[in-house]
Amino acid sequence: MCKATLTAFCWRTGKIEFGTSVPEGAMAIMTGPASEITDEITSKSRLAYDGKTxxxxxxxxxxxxxxxxxxxxxxxEWVHKCRERREARQCKR
Incomplete structure (x- = not known):
């Protein structure tokens, strides 16, 4: 079974969004399996004052x-380093 691929990207405002590609004017953060990307990004980003963004x-x-x-x-760099460390720990098991 194929895992869905997702891309995290942000705008100049800092707002992070997810999609299948990076829209014009946005900046890519990372791409990979959807569940991994959302976990990595949401655990390391910060919340806006609305408590959701x-x-x-x-x-x-x-x-x-x-x-x-x-x-x-x-x-x-931080997100990728954390992901590499997590993957290295899983490989050692």
């Missing part, structure tokens, strides 16, 4: 596009 930490308060890109790069 997921945000990339550092992007909403970034004063420029360059700062926002740096915040996204840090978040993507």
């Amino acid at each position: 997921l945000l990339v930490p550092g992007i909403p308060e970034a004063p420029s596009a360059e700062h926002a890109k740096a915040a996204l790069d840090r978040f993507v």
